[in-house]
Amino acid sequence: MAMTMVLGLAGCADFSGIHTRAHMIQSRSLAGIGPNHSSPGVFPQQHWWMAFGDAQLDGLIARAITANPSLKVAQSRVVEAQASAAAIDSARYPQINGEAKSTRERLSANSLYPPPLGGSMVTMNSANLTGQWQLDLFGKNRAALDAAIGQSRAAEADAQAARVLLAANVAQQYFNLARLQAQQDLDRAMLRQREQTQELVRQRVAAGLDNTLAQRQAQAEVPQIRRDMAALDEQVALARHGLAVLMGAEPNATDTLVAHLPTATLPRMPGHLPAELLGHRADVVAARWRVESELQGIQETKAEFYPNINLSAFIGFESIGLSKWLSAGSRTFGVGPALSLPIFDEGVLRAKLQGNTARADVAIDNYNAAVLNALRDVADQLSSWRALQTQLQEQMAAQAAVSSAYDLALARYQGGLTNYLNVLTAENAVLQQRHTLIDLQARVYDLDVGLMRALGGGYVITDGPRQLSNTTETRTAPGIQG
Template sequence: MNLDQHLIKLPLVTALLLTLAGCADFSGIAPQSKLLTPHALSASNQADATVFPQQHWWQAYGDTQLDDLIAQAIAHNPSLKIAQSRMLQAQAAASVADSALYPQVNAAAQSTRERLSANSIYPPPLGGSTVWMNSATVSASWQFDWFGKQHAALEAALGQVRAAQADTQAAQVVLAANVAQQYFSLARLQAQQQITKRMLQHGEQHEQLISQRAAAGLDNALVQHQSQAQVTQIQRDLAALDEQVAIARHALAVLTGAEPDATAQLTARLPLNIQADVPHAIPAELLGHRADVVAARWRVESELQSVHEAKAAFYPNINLTAFVGLEAIGLSQWLAADSRTLGAGPAISLPIFDAGRLRAQLQGRTAQTDVAIESYNTTVLNALREVADKLASGQALQTQLQAQTNTMTQLNAAYDLALARYRGGLSNYLVVLDADNAVLQQHSALIDLLARACDVHAGLMLALGGGYIEPQQSNKSADDKIAKVLK
């Protein structure tokens, strides 16, 4: 029977094997988890797209130092490079899966010096002699993807590629926010350093005046010792701030991918005004503006395709193979026409009884899909919580900043009055120092609130996606496929 006759009978054999496929049944095995949707979460559909930050949102602070630090971090941070390497790894795996859809061609050649057995298939004089055994073949094979197994594997791999791409974007967004927040932390500490130095100067002046008054008999030793203790306390606080500034510098330098001393001369600044369009409600579009949510959704799609791949294993596996080459005993006849060898034919296999192996594999894939779905749901809920937290913190901070500004206004007025009374000879300079210290203490509180506002703003930009925009075609593709399987 020739090759053409084999190919004519192939559909009949396939039909017979499909009839036997009932022995390997995957019924009753399906994912149980459900994806959270904006409707189920009561997310607002009325939000303006302008509430989402631009890709380079940090440039709104107007600080070129911060711009340079974030650019350096994106270029050199090792953690971001790890994410990029994982993306390349996923792309390579997808290329491997894609290659399975096409014919495979291989070549092999072998030449072996061998002694032939005198009691085997070769009669004398070959039997018992030592000869060269030579072969050279080119073989080809093609696995027909009639049941979508290879395509499902490819789609699963592509889902992992898209997830890795989104992960890389998420890592970049997180890195930019971390650099901004660390920069604002350093700015706060350095501002507190300057305030503490001024307080130390006032304390030393206060101690000097008290010592003069004690020498003149106008104050006792108790007051003098208390004044000296205040100076040493401020010196202690200043030393602690010096330590915190050094640690903050080191952390910022490492975020940018540099050695710890790279920011030794950096003087950070807090922005005086932070302007941002923030939503009054959590927008439904958030789920497409968060790279981590998008990555989680693509992992769900990848796992669903892996389920399809596992189901396809229940169906026949059909391969077509062929080979052509030269075989000869001895070197002289190896390349002769009569040494040619060739063959071709189909191969069909079907699991009929496997003691539950395929069902167990499918159950494992569906369980992994449920894990991916619940991971997606967790990511969505955390995203909504982060936005809600930052909005609540931002609103509370605005109230605190307004109250603190009013407090500063009153204390500045008190200081001006104390200075005027001193210049008019109505009070001594100790009153002026006390009034100025009160201003410095409240200025310190204002610096903390401003730094906190900057930190919350950067956190809000991160929570809103940090400028990430998912390609709409891939977004719709994933959502449609997931909805079709899970409906």
């Protein structure tokens, strides 16, 4: 009879007109994302940067992952979210509390106790165990737990995204520093070459073989190179500082660091990317878990429209005075259910449900934005890589041309057919082209890292297209039973 009454009252719950308006993007590029996948968080191989074969870079990234303050914040948020989920999980089980107290007090002569007890000083003693269990008939506590687990797993995915981004930033900053230091070496060679040119022109002017205009032009080139070298020194210092801060160290921690571009063959642009790769982006996974959390929050609020039944019980001892405190006659106990049902609340619950629904819409829209941004990120990286391939091909052709011209000028000088000034001029063209080539080669590694980051942090190249590494790592919310 009681259950029939409860179910009848539950039928009065009114959710009409309250529903989500947003719809999640359905894309084949996102196969396997989210809570319905077999694992709540499977991410690609964690040490993708080792493919560059630079032990120094490996050490810098390892130190950054250990010491970077922003990453520590993300990791602390994971612990906080897991603790919150564990606390919410406890609400699904019976709660038992104990209390014992002894109070010396004067009883009122005109209250509950008659004289001679009333008006006297007595010691009131009690020791009780109380228990309470909320019968989750309509799934409120279960939905609350699922929502908390969603937030916990979203926090884990956020931490993973932070790790990927941090490693990518360190690698890109390192390759930028390597590029700048290689340019410094070239500028020093160019300075020596320009000083030689200036001296030769001076000698030719002194011998009457050239005019002062050529000498003035040669003299202007030396301070220009020194100016460029000073600008490079500034960029190197700033790159060192940025790298040090990423590692969680003071700016001067990298003052002696000498970076190098990898000497192996340049990375190849992947000819094909499997559709599921994008589904491993931790930021997209986090957004998907937040959608799931908000949807569970809606279910939790809907459950508040239904009756709430609590079972409570207590047992213990109560007495006036200490002599009979723990005797059988001082026993006290009780048990009983409590039913609560919102009947008229001025629309508070409907307003709360509307708020939860709006938050779910926000989460869905944020997820859609994360998907579109991820798709754009990958498309941008691939477009830049394709354009860079053309630039590299043209640069190699230009490099070959100036190198051939230098070889010809050197041969003519050695054959006595021209002066050494022509050799220096040809050498200057070679050095200029090397400047451009270093920039393009560094850009290749920058884009390679960018594509790894865009795809969620790690893919390996096989005999055919690049694929996800087989080495994976599964992260779940520890200490929480689903």
